[in-house]
Amino acid sequence: MMLGLLLARAGVAVAVLEKHGDFLRDFRGDTVHPSTLEILSELGLKERFDALPQHRVEQLEGMFADGMYAIGDFRSLRPFPYMALVPQWDLLDLLAAEAQGHDGFRLYMRHEATGLLRGPDGRATGVLARSPDGMVRINADLVVGCDGRRSLMRADAGLQPRNLGAPMDVLWFRLPRRPSDPDGTYGVPGYGNFLVLLNRNDYWQVASVIAKGEAGQWRRQPIQDFRAAVAGRVGFLADRVACIASWDDVKLLEVRVDRLRQWHRPGLLLIGDAAHAMSPIGGVGINLAIQDAVAAGNILAPALLAPGLPDESVLAAVQRRRMLPTRIIQAIQVFIQRRIIAPALANPARDRPVELPPAAKWLLRSAFIRSLPARIIGLGFRREHVRSPRR
Ligand SMILES: Cc1cc2nc3c(=O)[nH]c(=O)nc-3n(C[C@H](O)[C@H](O)[C@H](O)COP(=O)(O)OP(=O)(O)OC[C@H]3O[C@@H](n4cnc5c(N)ncnc54)[C@H](O)[C@@H]3O)c2cc1C
Structure with a gap:
């Protein structure tokens, strides 16, 4: 939806397909981090976002046996010193409403992409979709698979993610x-x-x-x-x-953590969970998917506005831009999964209270240390900014 909005705003004709009739899925989390708040602000949507029912979180806390401890502190981050909890359907409705104000944007609800259309040279030329009125063919200069961790577009292109494991x-x-x-x-x-x-x-x-x-x-x-x-x-x-x-x-x-080695094929790009399913640790998945969309918008808009079909090297540029931040965050998630979560879940002493180790208590007295997890989660690495034009 974010990429659809960015491309339509730049003057590219876009069709966004959603297989469900609404966005009321409950299972995608709702943490909107400072990096996403910044994007909304750059798009002039921050005021409307602020009007959505939400809860603002300034500190991440852990309720240990001997009390509540702040383990992450957003308050030193600028310009948004907090994370907003907004159900994902409200955010998607806001983006959809904004996108629909742009000529050339079409949102097709209850349209399930069932497979890629291909030209004689094998290049993806659109999708076949199941709609309430039967099967439809939608031709496109470029297909972007943003269809989540069980991506059908990815499977149809023969791309298989590497499973990084989740305990x-x-x-x-x-x-x-x-x-x-x-x-x-x-x-x-x-x-x-x-x-x-x-x-x-x-x-x-x-x-x-x-x-697991x-x-x-x-x-x-x-x-x-x-x-x-x-x-x-x-x-x-x-x-x-x-x-x-x-x-x-x-x-x-x-929970799944995986990543594609290659995020593209001729005429097809994969972003978000379709390219890299994230662990829920840190609640970063939505925000990384948004960062992918912004990077893709910045790189793709000029290529799609230029005459001719976008070359695969343009799609590779999106992957190059987003691969490193994805790898770093997934490496941190996998480290936490292996070193903290798996041993805790395997521990048979189920009734034993968990106390924060004294060394951690000592470290967390420092505001700087508390700000580090918030900075990594809230801003991530290689932060994107909206650079695609507005036409
Ligand atoms: C337990 C759990 C908790 C999480 N909590 C958080 C959290 O708090 N914060 C956070 O940032 N992330 C969280 N995540 C991760 C987050 O849910 C994902 O990373 C994020 O939703 C990815 O966005 P996406 O747009 O790539 O894919 P999705 O959000 O999965 O969206 C894919 C969309 O495509 C549609 N679709 C799928 N197939 C088709 C098709 N063939 N045709 C048409 N439409 C189709 C789907 O209906 C869906 O709307 C959590 C994940 C898990 C497992």
Whole structure:
């Protein structure tokens, strides 16, 4: 959607296909980091974004057995010293509304791309899509696959991502939030499983992180045992865990971390999760996908406005621009997964409280140290700025 908006704004005719009838998917996270806030500001959308219902997070906190500790602090970042939690559908609706104000932008909802169209030389020349009115062919000078971690466009092009491995999956559910609850968005470390609580104002979106492949085992327990486990980790939720009526209220989100070696084929570019599925650590996936879109917009807009078809070297330039920041963030995520998450999930001492190690407590007394994780998560590496023209 972001790339569609940027290209349409630059004067390129764009068709965005979405297979669903709305954007109300619940499983894509909602952290909008300072790097994305900056892009929205550059596009003149920040005021409208600020009007969306949201919760602002200035510090990332961990609720350890001996108290709450700030482990990341956004307050020294400029110009946006916070991360906004906005459900992804609200952000997508905002981008769609803005894009629709540009001539040449078309959003086709309930259109599922089922395969690539190809010319005699094998170059992608568009997509075949299933629509409410039957199959349609959409011809294009360039197809950009932004169709997520199970990308069909990628599969059709014969591209296979390298799996970097993830030791965990996530059980995802909601619980009501009360005015007397803590205000933040924070993690509750534990052995065997741990929780992350996202503050969505009137409810908590809860991620219960479990060892990969153990979802079946969890689901075989009576739901009462799961409720008790949640209440045992976070005392103030005990009065409402009964809102998890059955296992139907708990979704399984499979975590994957992977990356394509090559993000393009003639006539086809892949970006976002289709090129690199991110671990939920740091909640960076949406923001990296947006950075890809901005880099792609900057590089592709002039090539698409010029006569002729964009050469594959232009697509390679997008990959070159985005590969390094993706690699660095994934390397950090994989390191944390291996060194912290996997050992904690494998630890059988499930009832043992987790205390923050004294050395970490000492380090976290420094505002500079606390700002580092926020800087890496919030701004990432090789930050993009909107340079594509507005016509
Ligand atoms: C448990 C979990 C929690 C996460 N939490 C966060 C978080 O808090 N913050 C964060 O930044 N990231 C988070 N992420 C990562 C984030 O969800 C992704 O990195 C991000 O959504 C990628 O964006 P995307 O546009 O590339 O793909 P997606 O968001 O997956 O979007 C792909 C879109 O394409 C559509 N589509 C798919 N196939 C077709 C087709 N054939 N035809 C037409 N349309 C199609 C889909 O319906 C979808 O709308 C989390 C991931 C997981 C697994």
